Amino acid sequence: MREGERLRVTVRNELPEGTTIHWHGVPVPNPMDGVPGLTQDPIAPGESFVYDFVADPAGSYLYHSHVGLQIDRGLIGALVIEEREPEAAYDREHSLVLDDYLSQVPGPLEGRGLTMGPTRGPMGGMRGMMGGRMMGAQVPPYVGLLANGKLPGDPPVFETRRGERVRLRISNPSGATTFRVAVAGHRMSVTHADGRPVVPVAVDALHVGMGERYDVILESDNPGAWPIMAAPLEVTASPAEAIFRYADSASTRPEAGAVPDGIRGGRVLELHDLRSTQGLDVLSPDRRFDLSLSGGMMSSDWTINGRAYPGAGALDIHEGEVVRFRMVNHSMMLHPMHLHGHFFRVGRALKDTVIVPPHMGRVTFDFVADNPGRWFFHCHNIYHLEAGMAREIRYV
Ligand code: C2O
Numbered sequence: 001m002r003e004g005e006r007l008r009v010t011v012r013n014e015l016p017e018g019t020t021i022h023w024h025g026v027p028v029p030n031p032m033d034g035v036p037g038l039t040q041d042p043i044a045p046g047e048s049f050v051y052d053f054v055a056d057p058a059g060s061y062l063y064h065s066h067v068g069l070q071i072d073r074g075l076i077g078a079l080v081i082e083e084r085e086p087e088a089a090y091d092r093e094h095s096l097v098l099d100d101y102l103s104q105v106p107g108p109l110e111g112r113g114l115t116m117g118p119t120r121g122p123m124g125g126m127r128g129m130m131g132g133r134m135m136g137a138q139v140p141p142y143v144g145l146l147a148n149g150k151l152p153g154d155p156p157v158f159e160t161r162r163g164e165r166v167r168l169r170i171s172n173p174s175g176a177t178t179f180r181v182a183v184a185g186h187r188m189s190v191t192h193a194d195g196r197p198v199v200p201v202a203v204d205a206l207h208v209g210m211g212e213r214y215d216v217i218l219e220s221d222n223p224g225a226w227p228i229m230a231a232p233l234e235v236t237a238s239p240a241e242a243i244f245r246y247a248d249s250a251s252t253r254p255e256a257g258a259v260p261d262g263i264r265g266g267r268v269l270e271l272h273d274l275r276s277t278q279g280l281d282v283l284s285p286d287r288r289f290d291l292s293l294s295g296g297m298m299s300s301d302w303t304i305n306g307r308a309y310p311g312a313g314a315l316d317i318h319e320g321e322v323v324r325f326r327m328v329n330h331s332m333m334l335h336p337m338h339l340h341g342h343f344f345r346v347g348r349a350l351k352d353t354v355i356v357p358p359h360m361g362r363v364t365f366d367f368v369a370d371n372p373g374r375w376f377f378h379c380h381n382i383y384h385l386e387a388g389m390a391r392e393i394r395y396v
């Protein structure tokens with residue numbers, strides 16, 4: 001899409017169960033947001049629903065089903081809204097969509113007690129490891145990690161030519177995997193976080209949580225065929241892989257065993273590196289919420305302030321207020337927390353999804369209540385979402 005164009009999508013549901021589409025990150029009018037039970041009824045089998053909104057502002061977004069665990073059946077995609085004026089800042093662009101692949105019907109995870117992830121599968125098994133310790137919760141039995149729908153044996157190829165600036169739009173609509181992404185032979189200059197422009201920052205690696213997007217520029221100054229890898233952060237498994245290939249390069253594949261330096265070391269993007277290119281004025285909050293994230297040990301619920309959605313009341317706000325969310329993570333897993341319908345300010349950047357690190361990690365964000373309706377706020381690990389880590393934000 002181009003910024004300012006009207007997007008009109010008719011969804012005809014040919015599934016045997018209800019579904020919706022959510023336009024992740026786009027601040028659409030509330031009735032177009034695709035959240036079952038909040039903004040619409042699920043589209044019943046055989047029925048249709050029309051989503052209709054103006055594509056604005058430009059940026060890298062996602063679209064996906066917002067019903068149950070349908071994300072882990074592949075109902076995901078990248079949504080790109082191009083700048084109104086084509087940017088001179090790059091010569092070509094590619095999209096890298098990261099995913100985790102389940103070969104069976106997804107179901108809720110048994111979270112009680114200290115259990116481990118499954119230990120079999122083509123990847124040699126994904127084990128729930130973190131900092132060398134076993135996590136107190138299962139991970140889904142994924143059989144592989146995907147780049148643009150491809151397993152590492154059949155990687156997508158992103159072409160370039162010497163001297164070109166390539167815009168790589170990296171997104172993670174996966175069910176339950178956070179990735180560390182790096183490109184061999186090249187630094188990444190991060191230009192956008194969740195679609196919002198930032199002052200460029202050069203890094204060797206970045207962490208992309210479920211629901212997050214980063215746009216980076218690669219300077220094509222190192223001919224060859226280079227691996228782009230996305231290694232999972234919380235489990236042990238083979239990375240998703242793509243190839244960054246110069247058109248005139250003799251090799252079509254990277255050397256066997258080549259791994260980008262940024263997978264194991266180098267400079268990793270930190271949240272405080274992100275600085276919006278828009279001058280953000282100072283906000284002082286009119287309303288605050290302290291939100292404690294927990295779960296995974298003794299219970300199969302994942303909760304906010306001890307309560308699992310939908311068995312928890314809405315967080316009420318008023319139009320025009322500046323609202324502050326202060327989150328602290330009491331659990332051993334990270335949580336990519338996503339707010340619908342708004343961009344929030346975290347540090348000096350604008351985002352719509354932010355990773356709250358495990359083991360007492362803290363993140364605070366502010367947003368301006370400027371888009372009335374009933375909005376969802378939740379962890380974008382779909383298993384945590386299904387197990388209750390969500391709240392309704394309600395304008396009253
Ligand atoms: Cu991708 Cu409720 O969101």
Ligand code: CU
Nearest residue numbers: 335379381384
């Ligand atoms: Cu979570």
